[in-house]
Amino acid sequence: MFLRKLEVRDFRNYEQVTLETDAPVNIFVGNNAQGKTNLLEAIYMLALTRSHRAGKDVEMIRWQQQMASIFAQVDKQYGSCDFGLMIAKQGKTAKLNGLVQSRLSEYVGQLNVVLFAPEDLELVKGSPGVRRRFLDIEIGQIQNSYLYHLAQYKRALAQKNKYLQTVYNTAVKHDEMLSLWNEQIAQHAVKLIVKRVSYLRKLSDWATKIHAGITNGEESLAIRYQASLELAEDSDETVLISDYMLKLESMQEKELRRGNALVGPHRDDLLFFINEKEVQTYGSQGQQRTTALSLKLAEIELIKEVVGEYPLLLLDDVLSELDEIRQTHLINTFQDKVQTFITTTSTESIDMKKVKNAASFHVRQGKISRGG
Numbered sequence: 199m200f201l202r203k204l205e206v207r208d209f210r211n212y213e214q215v216t217l218e219t220d221a222p223v224n225i226f227v228g229n230n231a232q233g234k235t236n237l238l239e240a241i242y243m244l245a246l247t248r249s250h251r252a253g254k255d256v257e258m259i260r261w262q263q264q265m266a267s268i269f270a271q272v273d274k275q276y277g278s279c280d281f282g283l284m285i286a287k288q289g290k291t292a293k294l295n296g297l298v299q300s301r302l303s304e305y306v307g308q309l310n311v312v313l314f315a316p317e318d319l320e321l322v323k324g325s326p327g328v329r330r331r332f333l334d335i336e337i338g339q340i341q342n343s344y345l346y347h348l349a350q351y352k353r354a355l356a357q358k359n360k361y362l363q364t365v366y367n368t369a370v371k372h373d374e375m376l377s378l379w380n381e382q383i384a385q386h387a388v389k390l391i392v393k394r395v396s397y398l399r400k401l402s403d404w405a406t407k408i409h410a411g412i413t414n415g416e417e418s419l420a421i422r423y424q425a426s427l428e429l430a431e432d433s434d435e436t437v438l439i440s441d442y443m444l445k446l447e448s449m450q451e452k453e454l455r456r457g458n459a460l461v462g463p464h465r466d467d468l469l470f471f472i473n474e475k476e477v478q479t480y481g482s483q484g485q486q487r488t489t490a491l492s493l494k495l496a497e498i499e500l501i502k503e504v505v506g507e508y509p510l511l512l513l514d515d516v517l518s519e520l521d522e523i524r525q526t527h528l529i530n531t532f533q534d535k536v537q538t539f540i541t542t543t544s545t546e547s548i549d550m551k552k553v554k555n556a557a558s559f560h561v562r563q564g565k566i567s568r569g570g
């Protein structure tokens with residue numbers, strides 16, 4: 199995928215910016231708080247309809263304004279595509295080739311991006327919620343049905359939790375209600391877990407290879423899905439669902455006592471191992487960094503494998519943070535194949551000799567100008 203033109207209006211600190219991005223590598227240089235991350239956020243949001251920074255959509259709208267919008271012209275394998283996202287206080291609308299998309303979940307995935315930012319270290323050392331979010335976003339952008347099951351799962355889970363809370367507060371119980379929610383939950387939970395496990399298997403294959411490359415074969419990285427409720431060993435989905443239901447029911451008493459749904463994909467996690475030792479617990483800072491980098495590079499390759507073309511790569515302030523070996527690995531990954539958008543406060547810490555075909559831009563107070 200190749201982004202030719204980007205237009206941003208009333209988005210964060212940008213009033214109006216139109217950029218021709220015809221270079222394979224685009225470097226945005228500017229001091230702190232000028233709008234570098236905001237620009238990458240706009241591209242990210244156009245692709246995934248939500249920001250990578252937690253928060254509300256209305257925060258994207260430039261202060262005192264009513265609506266933010268982002269447009270891009272992107273060359274894809276089979277032709278050029280126009281993407282548009284309008285963010286108003288009442289909600290957001292996506293457009294593909296000028297047509298309003300009735301479901302955002304079906305729009306997501308037509309434009310693929312991989313973002314790498316310093317906070318991605320949290321992927322390894324942060325709370326399980328960070329890793330679930332990663333899985334949900336990344337699987338969602340290559341498989342629409344995942345987002346559908348996720349939404350259905352969340353809906354059923356919220357209903358079940360509401361019911362459990364009522365029982366907890368009033369001690370009035372209708373067992374059939376719980377079975378009803380569990381049945382719906384099991385159906386979508388099994389879909390989600392199967393998709394997560396299969397995604398992780400592929401991601402892990404790439405990540406292991408890449409990690410071995412970065413560490414000169416000294417470290418072997420493995421990724422495992424940790425389910426709060428194990429799926430049965432069976433390939434038949436009906437069997438998996440009924441087994442999952444039975445397991446959910448065995449938790450019933452405990453859940454009623456606690457007034458909360460205690461198990462399911464919303465409580466699952468993933469674990470990273472280097473040479474069979476858990477990275478979250480035993481990994482050094484450097485190993486955690488390399489793991490996060492390997493994951494991101496693996497994502498790029500996996501999107502190419504599944505979608506058939508490379509995503510856009512957004513590097514927010516990370517290149518200059520990496521040592522020479524990791525920087526070289528990252529540059530070699532995108533060079534000549536992945537269109538990349540890099541932000542930095544200074545190009546001094548980037549080995550610019552290694553970066554070919556780059557255009558540079560200056561970012562200052564929400565204005566962007568072409569650099570030398």
Ligand SMILES: Nc1ncnc2c1ncn2[C@@H]1O[C@H](COP(=O)(O)OP(=O)(O)OP(=O)(O)O)[C@@H](O)[C@H]1O
Binds near residue numbers: 237515
């Ligand atoms: N909704 C908004 N409307 C107007 N300005 C905003 C809005 N949201 C954020 N900003 C401004 O955008 C600026 C931050 O921009 P951004 O995060 O892109 O900085 P940056 O160039 O990446 O800086 P750093 O190098 O520190 O990461 C802040 O100064 C903030 O005041």
Ligand SMILES: [Mg+2]
Binds near residue numbers: 234235236514515
């Ligand atoms: Mg920033």
